[in-house]
Amino acid sequence: MISCFTLMTLTACTAAEQELPVEVRIANATPAVSVTARGETTPVGTPNADAADDPAIWRNAADPAQSLIVGTDKKAGLYVYGLDGKSRDFLDAGRVNNVDLKDGVAINGAQGVLVAASDRNDVANAKVALFRLDTATAKLTAIGKIDGGRGEAYGICLGRDESGLSAYIVLKDGTINQLAIDASGATPTARIVRTMKLGTQAEGCAVDDRTHILYVAEEDVGLWRFNARASGATTPTKIAAADGKNLVMDAEGVAIAPIGEKDGYVLVSSQGDNAYVLYRLRDDAYVGRFRVVDGAVGGTEETDGIELMLGDFGPAFPGGLFIAQDGHNAAAAQNFKLVAWDDIVQALGLAQP
Template identity: 80%
Template sequence: MTAATLRRLRGSMIAMAVASVALSACAPTEIPVEVRIANAAPAVSVRARGETVPVGTTNADAADDPAIWRNAANPAESLIVGTDKKAGVYVYGLDGKVRDFSNAGAVNNIDLRDTVTINGAPGILVAASDRNDLANAKLALFRLDPATAKLAPLGKVDAGAGEAYGVCFYQAADALYAFMVAKDGTINQVAIDASGATPTGRIVRTLKLGTQSEGCAVDERTGRLYVAEEDVGLWRFDATANGSTTPVKIAAADNRNIVADAEGVAIAPVGERDGYVIVSSQGDNAYAVYRLTDDSYVGRFRIVDGMIGGSEETDGIDLMLGDFGPNYPGGLFIAQDGHNAAAAQNFKLVAWDDIVKALGLK
């Protein structure tokens, strides 16, 4: 190697080292969660009354999204379905114990609807966003047997291009729809027909947000779809198949009321049109609440340690009002817990009455 070559080599190495230092200096520094909490809007405290058994995937971001089935005849026997996004779908009782597990692979969000016609008979239809093929989103469909708490796989339907992330049902007068939220912010509205031997799906229209999105929920009384765009905030769309595709921004991820990421979304319907939409403010371990009638900010709450641990870095949430037995007489709120101390991730169960009291809701 000549002296000139050595000089060129040393020069290249020095340039690379300088570039590396410069990039490191420009790289954003993550703000500690304690600082994010201190800078965010105040949040009232509530405590969980129950929790599920941790998911089977340990040492990983695995538990993701819950959905609730209420047993009207015996509310204390209601069920919860929840995803382990590395492995499949769990069914839990309100005692938090595992009742069933379906090895569905990489699934993300989940939702369910009761009294859906399945193979010619009414049943509980469960849909999980299936991301086993990262280029092609699918809906993995199951029947949930309320008597045995067992899941029976029904098959998969196509839900458009891209990586499957969020999913939520919308039972309209004309059809049952599932909104598939792809990772890039594309939202496909899929008409679902599970009445035959094999379920089918048909994309009827496509909505769009600009960046990574996931959590969604529909207020079926008003036909409004709510979607969380992770670094941007909370949006709503017209959920009807022939409605406007233009989104309306409800709240920004402003590091005050919502601290990015904006994640799970849930609806608390009250009366004919009133109630609340709740979004997970993942960046500061809180949940922001907005009024459905006028999109106004109501307040925030946080699930803190008590007899049962609190929740942190929540992905998916779900909420259902009504009697769920003596521990949850007014309704049940469920949040994924991204830490769960030394154990694998799980889901925390909170009485809606406790949230109403803490926030002074009516």
Template identity: 80%
Template structure:
């Protein structure tokens, strides 16, 4: 059998147990080195980061996890990044990587944001985080992001269902605004959000299911599709409509070649009316994989390697937004959590989408 644990890859001997005697079964485990996983995987092109954030405050721990990008259309260089320290709370960074704000929100794992949402009667930027402060009772923690001050204000929490909160992403359609909260066991609850009043409310309108531990997700509002990474299995898509079918379609298997488990963060690069790419973190070999949205076809792989700024390894969350982010980030901004930031605490690496496009020949 093969035993898998987070960030570890093992081969083990088959052992036989006596059910009559109820004797113990022991397993010899050997970790497969990252270099071997990389050698066995499909080749990936290399890009380098153009920026990085200040490390999170939690040191000597797996703490930084997931980013979300806000684009400032009036002043692209003043755009912001919200990132989680899953042991402590939420950071807001400028594109220079410096901390603009920190909000003590406890154990918030993943984060997403959406602009143009009605919050307390006014249009604003809504930030949603998967709140796992209570392991058996998932919550969605909601915040307002002030683009002028880069400050976060807590709005409250809504119910995310029974289980441990893990991933989160938001989407909207003509029927309203939704948060998809991914529980650790692969359950995905679609929650209709209402932030128009003094206190936010949420209602679970539909439940989807994958078989095992899942986390990263992203919604393509153009096509009404939800993309979810099942860590040891692969990348799936669902109909994101609250009235849509609940059967998932597998885009890619975690086969150790194109996609090496764990499959983690998910992000979308929309192009035109329906095309573009969905990207997923191939955490097991420190790479990122692109699939075409129109037909789910495999497109290619890339890595963020050491340059003037360090590369990224064992990435959990990613985010991507196309458009104008100033001259340092032509084409758009790709942000990846870095699980091994040299001797410092974990942080987030910033990559120009134009560099990825050039390297991959997109």
């Protein structure tokens, strides 16, 4: 979260942080189209703080309007929300930063929804906190923690291939540890199968299970991709630089819009100018930018985590659901804004799948 300026001033940041006021950054950035949110969650419970951070989505295929959102209050724990934005559950899990989930995972001998959160309660020793999401009751149950390596836990994303389920935990210094997870027994277990490295602070990540590519945002540098397989090369490929034009540092949350067998878009939060950037998956080409502005509910600013899932989510979100953390939620505590993917597609003139 950027802390060295406010939206009401033109005061420059410290030289050490090397950031310009947000108004200047917006003026220098590539133009962005505007969309409005169709919904929002209730604010997190921690007021007057940078608290809400990252969302994850579970889609109810049988009744899409009854899908669920899991979101972090990184000072306190995990929330479960309905698509109406109302809180359905809160679990005191302490300082959990980012969150992701996978359906159809063997958990304690039964198939279910596994939720994984980067646990930074011990800043010297990263953990991944694991939970079961009961989709009938919208309740979370803690099932254990696994070691994520030495360092402060920051980002987290899950990926799955023929070898099983992996968690990719992004440490604050840019180290990325891939953990092979087994949650089928009474206590979850994991082992670090390989380590990747970016040069500076990184956080947001997402895995494309179709192509087995891991996308990671290095905050002041740009967006990268890695081979996501445990046997894959650990050398990253840069997709886009945080050049102050298309992508304005900090580069934060990452999400994927999969279309067809290999195509679609990767989205990244351009936190420095309150925008979101799309790159095409098949060739890493820049596609466009958008902002979430005030409408029926407020817009978004200084977004950390984002998530996107395509498909039917009921009448309000028929083509897919995009969620963004809002760092300035008027006089209330921070929350998450819900945007229809259809509105983004229309605003940017994207080709329909």
